[in-house]
Amino acid sequence: xxxxxxxxxxxxxxxxxxxxxxxxxxxxxxxxxxxxxxxxxxxxxxxxxxxxxxxxxxxxxxxxxxxxxxxxxxxxxxxxxxxxxxxxxxxxxxxxxxxxxxxxxxxxxxxxxxxxxxxxxxxxxxxxxxxxxxxxxxxxxxxxxxxxxxxxxxxxxxxxxxxxxxxxxxxxxxxxxxxxxxxxxxxxxxxxxxxxxxxxxxxxxxxxxxxxxxxxxxxxxxxxxxxxxxxxxxxxxxxxxxxxxxxxxxxxxxxxxxxxxxxxxxxxxxxxxxxxxxxxxxxxxxxxxxxxxxxxxxxxxxxxxxxxxxxxxxxxxxxxxxxxxxxxxxxxxxxxxxxxxxxxxxxxxxxxxxxxxxxxxxxxxxxxxxxxxxxxxxxxxxxxxxxxxxxxxxxxxxxxxxxxxxxxxxxxxxxxxxxxxxxxxxxxxxxxxxxxxxxxxxxxxxxxxxxxxxxxxxxxxxx
Amino acid sequence: xxxxxxxxxxxxxxxxxxxxxxxxxxxxxxxxxxxxxxxxxxxxxxxxxxxxxxxxxxxxxxxxxxxxxxxxxxxxxxxxxxxxxxxxxxxxxxxxxxxxxxxxxxxxxxxxxxxxxxxxxxxxxxxxxxxxxxxxxxxxxxxxxxxxxxxxxxxxxxxxxxxxxxxxxxxxxxxxxxxxxxxxxxxxxxxxxxxxxxxxxxxxxxxxxxxxxxxxxxxxxxxxxxxxxxxxxxxxxxxxxxxxxxxxxxxxxxxxxxxxxxxxxxxxxxxxxxxxxxxxxxxxxxxxxxxxxxxxxxxxxxxxxxxxxxxxxxxxxxxxxxxxxxxxxxxxxxxxxxxxxxxxxxxxxxxxxxxxxxxxxxxxxxxxxxxxxxxxxxxxxxxxxxxxxxxxxxxxxxxxxxxxxxxxxxxxxxxxxxxxxxxxxxxxxxxxxxxxxxxxxxxxxxxxxxxxxxxxxxxxxxx
Numbered sequence: 019x020x021x022x023x024x025x026x027x028x029x030x031x032x033x034x035x036x037x038x039x040x041x042x043x044x045x046x047x048x049x050x051x052x053x054x055x056x057x058x059x060x061x062x063x064x065x066x067x068x069x070x071x072x073x074x075x076x077x078x079x080x081x082x083x084x085x086x087x088x089x090x091x092x093x094x095x096x097x098x099x100x101x102x103x104x105x106x107x108x109x110x111x112x113x114x115x116x117x118x119x120x121x122x123x124x125x126x127x128x129x130x131x132x133x134x135x136x137x138x139x140x141x142x143x144x145x146x147x148x149x150x151x152x153x154x155x156x157x158x159x160x161x162x163x164x165x166x167x168x169x170x171x172x173x174x175x176x177x178x179x180x181x182x183x184x185x186x187x188x189x190x191x192x193x194x195x196x197x198x199x200x201x202x203x204x205x206x207x208x209x210x211x212x213x214x215x216x217x218x219x220x221x222x223x224x225x226x227x228x229x230x231x232x233x234x235x236x237x238x239x240x241x242x243x244x245x246x247x248x249x250x251x252x253x254x255x256x257x258x259x260x261x262x263x264x265x266x267x268x269x270x271x272x273x274x275x276x277x278x279x280x281x282x283x284x285x286x287x288x289x290x291x292x293x294x295x296x297x298x299x300x301x302x303x304x305x306x307x308x309x310x311x312x313x314x315x316x317x318x319x320x321x322x323x324x325x326x327x328x329x330x331x332x333x334x335x336x337x338x339x340x341x342x343x344x345x346x347x348x349x350x351x352x353x354x355x356x357x358x359x360x361x362x363x364x365x366x367x368x369x370x371x372x373x374x375x376x377x378x379x380x381x382x383x384x385x386x387x388x389x390x391x392x393x394x395x396x397x398x399x400x401x402x403x404x405x406x407x408x409x410x411x412x413x414x415x416x417x418x419x420x421x422x423x424x425x426x427x428x429x430x431x432x433x434x435x436x437x438x439x440x441x442x443x444x445x446x447x448x449x450x451x452x453x454x455x456x457x458x459x460x461x462x463x464x465x466x467x468x469x470x471x472x473x474x475x476x477x478x479x480x481x
Numbered sequence: 482x483x484x485x486x487x488x489x490x491x492x493x494x495x496x497x498x499x500x501x502x503x504x505x506x507x508x509x510x511x512x513x514x515x516x517x518x519x520x521x522x523x524x525x526x527x528x529x530x531x532x533x534x535x536x537x538x539x540x541x542x543x544x545x546x547x548x549x550x551x552x553x554x555x556x557x558x559x560x561x562x563x564x565x566x567x568x569x570x571x572x573x574x575x576x577x578x579x580x581x582x583x584x585x586x587x588x589x590x591x592x593x594x595x596x597x598x599x600x601x602x603x604x605x606x607x608x609x610x611x612x613x614x615x616x617x618x619x620x621x622x623x624x625x626x627x628x629x630x631x632x633x634x635x636x637x638x639x640x641x642x643x644x645x646x647x648x649x650x651x652x653x654x655x656x657x658x659x660x661x662x663x664x665x666x667x668x669x670x671x672x673x674x675x676x677x678x679x680x681x682x683x684x685x686x687x688x689x690x691x692x693x694x695x696x697x698x699x700x701x702x703x704x705x706x707x708x709x710x711x712x713x714x715x716x717x718x719x720x721x722x723x724x725x726x727x728x729x730x731x732x733x734x735x736x737x738x739x740x741x742x743x744x745x746x747x748x749x750x751x752x753x754x755x756x757x758x759x760x761x762x763x764x765x766x767x768x769x770x771x772x773x774x775x776x777x778x779x780x781x782x783x784x785x786x787x788x789x790x791x792x793x794x795x796x797x798x799x800x801x802x803x804x805x806x807x808x809x810x811x812x813x814x815x816x817x818x819x820x821x822x823x824x825x826x827x828x829x830x831x832x833x834x835x836x837x838x839x840x841x842x843x844x845x846x847x848x849x850x851x852x853x854x855x856x857x858x859x860x861x862x863x864x865x866x867x868x869x870x871x872x873x874x875x876x877x878x879x880x881x882x883x884x885x886x887x888x889x890x891x892x893x894x895x896x897x898x899x900x901x902x903x904x905x906x907x908x909x910x911x912x913x914x915x916x917x918x919x920x921x922x923x924x925x926x927x928x929x930x931x932x933x934x935x936x937x938x939x940x941x942x943x944x
Binding site for chain 1: 587638642644943
């Protein structure tokens with residue numbers, strides 16, 4: 019059992035961070051009892067804002083010695099309860115450690131504190147003609163949140179995921195020790211890759227207090243294609259053909275008419291087209307219009323051959339903005355259309371996406387529940403939402419479990435994985451367990467013990 | 482202490498793999514007592530060729546129960562003694578598990594057994610208009626060897642390293658359990674990335690028995706530029722400027738005149754030019770000649786502005802072949818020019834390469850020892866060779882240690898890492914230890930214990 023927070027603990031926290039950075043018990047805002055998706059709710063006993071690595075280290079050392087659970091927190095934009103203080107204790111908020119520390123233009127690296135927002139990084143590097151490719155929909159997430167979920171986003175097709183852009187990390191271990199891993203180097207084969215173990219570990223192995231990110235030169239130009247299809251299967255089945263062609267799009271998203279309508283209503287703005295049942299949305303980037311044209315003409319032709327009604331080309335800032343901001347609003351739009359929802363974030367092999375989506379369509383009818391989806395057709399990562407609408411608590415609990423059981427089972431059959439980019443957190447533990455062997459889960463558990471033998475850092479998550 | 486191999490063990494191995502696959506004691510070829518670089522020598526007690534995962538699993542289970550050390554082995558092309566049976570026991574040779582199992586053109590994945598050679602993969606995918614980008618100089622290495630060292634190679638500047646192309650693995654754990662991690666999926670945020678822990682673990686955490694690799698469409702065209710400079714500093718200092726420009730070369734190698742001369746002598750063939758002190762060798766790839774031309778013209782201009790004497794463009798198969806085969810022969814050529822040598826494979830931030838190479842030049846004079854180098858200027862990974870020439874055993878031992886001590890110390894000062902792509906193995910343990918904190922080394926050691934509490938799988942390596 020964990021120790022409950024008492025007066026001594028509060029005194030220690032005040033002496034470490036200052037009184038203004040400590041919020042206790044009932045004074046803690048409701049926001050900190052859940053994450054973006056809600057559903058999983060629990061208040062920490064005390065909320066602490068850290069300002070530097072030394073404070074984080076001192077707090078972890080104290081918590082470790084005193085057996086107090088610590089939940090690291092950024093902007094709370096997660097969707098699986100990973101940043102909820104399931105066991106109470108200290109919530110360690112890193113959002114005030116939000117400085118960009120160094121841009122190294124020789125090595126193309128950006129060194130940042132954990133609480134810097136993704137949108138801040140995006141704007142900062144773009145102004146300097148540089149590019150940080152990972153592009154999750156939620157731009158107000160912190161970079162450490164992105165690192166801890168190995169966030170993917172829309173540009174993964176061409177550029178990969180967050181893991182691919184983390185060169186070095188400063189980590190505070192659960193016992194308060196501070197380690198530095200990696201650095202500005204491009205390659206590394208020097209012992210086990212602790213860096214890659216931390217990436218995607220959802221704040222359970224250590225606290226990221228600094229990150230060195232890899233940047234690229236900013237592509238000079240991008241063009242988007244919105245491609246209507248008579249139905250979703252035709253649309254999605256075109257994707258492996260695009261991948262096999264020589265043209266590599268930056269992004270390949272799929273969307274259905276009803277999700278577009280929801281986004282139009284939510285944003286109060288019209289989408290360029292909403293007359294077809296299904297769409298692919300592609301982006302191409304490069305250094306010249308001619309270079310991109312050659313790429314997309316090839317793909318446009320291929321889509322028309324495979325049953326697309328048309329290809330709308332968007333090459334102005336405004337049009338691109340309107341299409342991609344609608345795409346960025348899908349999650350919020352679906353959320354606004356119901357009382358509560360939960361998400362299934364499976365990733366399946368690219369050639370199984372159509373089969374999975376057809377399965378969820380059938381499931382809607384079979385289980386009499388609304389299911390909405392969109393996602394990254396180009397990398398097989400789907401975001402499938404089960405909507406509560408007017409179900410009562412008990413109905414919802416049962417219906418959600420039934421729906422999830424079906425979907426994760428189907429994903430296993432298709433050799434998919436439980437999470438493509440949102441993580442396991444608290445909400446998806448059962449499904450991770452079902453999808454993995456005992457030997458694998460044993461490794462996960464014992465690796466956790468290596469880092470955190472007292473299980474005080476973000477306990478109750480992943481396994 | 483480990484159990485010595487006895488009659489019962491041999492009987493077990495024969496019953497598992499067949500008599501023809503077991504070679505005992507004095508019958509073991511000298512080749513298996515060392516790796517490519519020599520220096521570290523020790524015979525296994527028994528050499529076993531496995532043909533399938535079940536045999537590997539049975540052998541590991543038996544070895545685990547009986548406390549027998551097992552050293553996995555591919556083609557033995559390593560350079561740090563990682564595949565040498567330091568503690569005797571069983572050498573488990575996986576080179577006969579060398580089948581390509583499946584090409585999935587929808588998902589662009591290739592599933593292979595561990596013993597498939599890099600050159601076999603390269604040829605197989607190229608014939609099908611596909612591309613496996615990692616390109617280490619040693620094409621006769623096995624894919625599992627590449628995975629275990631997280632091999633980099635020449636194309637890392639544009640395409641990344643082996644880690645970036647491993648989607649899924651089948652692993653036999655030290656106790657014989659078989660686990661499958663990852664798969665054909667493009668993204669994954671489902672628990673700690675055991676896959677990334679195995680990549681680069683030098684056969685100490687598990688035995689790779691199957692790998693799913695990511696492929697790309699084959700670029701249609703490539704062009705190489707050989708660029709002479711008056712001196713190496715000028716050449717290397719141009720590299721960060723190239724990286725900052727919008728053009729991303731596939732490879733940026735540096736070379737010095739004396740290494741080119743050694744390669745000419747070794748191959749009995751002339752290099753296109755050998756009149757300058759230093760060269761950059763660049764490659765560009767893409768889907769059309771025009772696309773590539775635009776890229777390289779920009780870079781050629783930039784090099785001339787920064788002091789290059791000239792830019793030789795090579796766009797024919799024959800010329801490319803002659804340049805890159807010379808580059809591929811550097812290691813062998815230097816080896817042939819002396820009695821023995823050892824390698825320092827540090828990686829430093831890209832803007833510190835020139836400083837490091839200047840330091841090794843000075844070190845030659847200061848320590849009175851021949852030091853030759855070449856390497857990946859584009860990613861900061863250097864291959865620096867200390868040559869024995871006519872030193873006696875004792876002189877060589879002392880001189881090598883002195884030289885290495887200086888070079889690794891310099892690398893630490895420049896915030897480099899001990900190994901960019903060849904690994905730590907047995908030879909570089911001391912330097913890994915010096916470069917990392919106690920907390921970090923403690924994690925490495927304890928992670929090893931999670932996988933292998935008896936320390937029977939490739940013991941004596943990394944830490």
